[in-house]
Amino acid sequence: MLGLIGDPQTTARLQTAKGWVFVVGSTCLVYALVRSNQRRHERTTDRLEHALQQTSVLHRLLRHNLRNNCNVIRGNAELLEANDEVPADVDPYLEEIKHQTDRLVELGSKTRCLRDAVLDGDEPVRRLDLTAAIDAVVDDVRDRYPSATIETDRPEVCSVRTTPKIERAFRELLDNAIEHSERADPAVRIAVRRTREGVDVVVADDGPGLPATERTVLEEGIESPMIHSEGLGLWIVRTIVVQAGGSVELVEESQGTTIVLSLPD
Numbered sequence: 001m002l003g004l005i006g007d008p009q010t011t012a013r014l015q016t017a018k019g020w021v022f023v024v025g026s027t028c029l030v031y032a033l034v035r036s037n038q039r040r041h042e043r044t045t046d047r048l049e050h051a052l053q054q055t056s057v058l059h060r061l062l063r064h065n066l067r068n069n070c071n072v073i074r075g076n077a078e079l080l081e082a083n084d085e086v087p088a089d090v091d092p093y094l095e096e097i098k099h100q101t102d103r104l105v106e107l108g109s110k111t112r113c114l115r116d117a118v119l120d121g122d123e124p125v126r127r128l129d130l131t132a133a134i135d136a137v138v139d140d141v142r143d144r145y146p147s148a149t150i151e152t153d154r155p156e157v158c159s160v161r162t163t164p165k166i167e168r169a170f171r172e173l174l175d176n177a178i179e180h181s182e183r184a185d186p187a188v189r190i191a192v193r194r195t196r197e198g199v200d201v202v203v204a205d206d207g208p209g210l211p212a213t214e215r216t217v218l219e220e221g222i223e224s225p226m227i228h229s230e231g232l233g234l235w236i237v238r239t240i241v242v243q244a245g246g247s248v249e250l251v252e253e254s255q256g257t258t259i260v261l262s263l264p265d
Contacts, residue, residue: 073101074098118239129157130159130160131192160265170190186205198246210257
């Protein structure tokens with residue numbers, strides 16, 4: 001036996017066998033670990049897909065019920081307004097009821113928009129004329145807020161590769177500027193300028209400025225139980241712009257708020 005071990009050929013065969021055992025054993029171990037991780041990943045993916053499906057169903061049901069209930073509340077408020085037996089001093093409260101129900105319906109619409117923006121993050125970009133998009137948004141906002149003044153400064157044509165959802169980001173910024181203004185006739189300016197990297201869209205207003213929590217949401221996309229945004233509009237803006245490969249910058253001004261959306265091309 002000792003003679004066999006001392007034989008060079010036998011020693012070489014033993015070393016080769018040990019090498020093969022190590023290779024086969026290592027391969028089996030690596031395969032087992034990979035398969036285990038793969039199965040764990042598949043289970044996690046299945047759970048996430050199931051949770052996403054349940055969340056989508058719950059979200060749809062909540063929006064549907066919220067809209068229907070708000071329509072019922074608003075309809076009853078309108079009936080009370082039309083009733084001559086209801087005292088006139090109740091009218092302001094009925095107006096507030098209608099206003100708050102409209103806000104709830106709009107909140108439901110914004111949650112859907114934010115959900116779609118997050119889930120459709122891989123939506124392909126295409127070449128759009130930002131000038132035409134901004135003009136369409138401005139016309140819509142002017143119709144809804146006739147007392148507001150909206151100035152535009154943009155080229156006749158400004159083509160850029162971006163997501164079609166960018167129109168929603170422009171609309172949210174204009175709506176936010178007008179709705180949170182303390183003036184009876186708020187003024188907003190939206191400008192488009194070419195840069196080396198792409199296009200900057202600048203929205204400036206004469207309002208009271210953004211609170212610190214809203215600034216954090218817009219610039220960093222951070223929210224916590226202790227620090228949270230008052231609405232979804234700025235979340236929608238940041239989500240759409242970031243997913244389009246752009247960035248959002250808040251410029252410090254002595255009065256009002258200036259927000260710059262930088263879009264690549």
